[in-house]
Amino acid sequence: QVQLVESGGGLVQPGGSLRLSCAASGSGFSMYTMSWYRQAPGKQRELVAAIGRGGRTTYVDSVKGRFTISRDNAKNTVYLDMNSLKPEDTAVYYCKAQWSAYAYWGQGTQVTVSS
Numbered sequence: 001q002v003q004l005v006e007s008g009g010g011l012v013q014p015g016g017s018l019r020l021s022c023a024a025s026g027s028g029f030s031m032y033t034m035s036w037y038r039q040a041p042g043k044q045r046e047l048v049a050a051i052g053r054g055g056r057t058t059y060v061d062s063v064k065g066r067f068t069i070s071r072d073n074a075k076n077t078v079y080l081d082m083n084s085l086k087p088e089d090t091a092v093y094y095c096k097a098q099w100s101a102y103a104y105w106g107q108g109t110q111v112t113v114s115s
Contacts, residue, residue, distance in 0.1 A: 009109030022095030034078040038091035
């Protein structure tokens with residue numbers, strides 16, 4: 001019964017920045033591990049970043065130092081701040097909520113990095 005809605009995607013030039021947001025409905029947001037995935041055309045979906053209930057974060061090597069995941073439990077929202085964007089970051093970005101055996105996905109937002 002958790003619904004996730006991503007926003008903030010769009011077209012950005014290489015080296016630019018973008019902030020993605022994922023707003024969650026329902027209760028229990030603070031109990032979920034939240035994460036961002038991305039999927040480029042013809043490629044498998046990959047984990048980009050995750051943040052646990054206690055604020056611990058993990059990142060895929062390709063975005064370390066450039067992306068930052070954060071959460072605002074009062075707003076039931078998770079963010080992905082993306083800096084120094086590269087063309088290879090182009091993908092549909094999805095947010096995910098995970099708690100025990102339960103997992104929920106948003107519909108995704110397109111990020112295109114191109115000059």
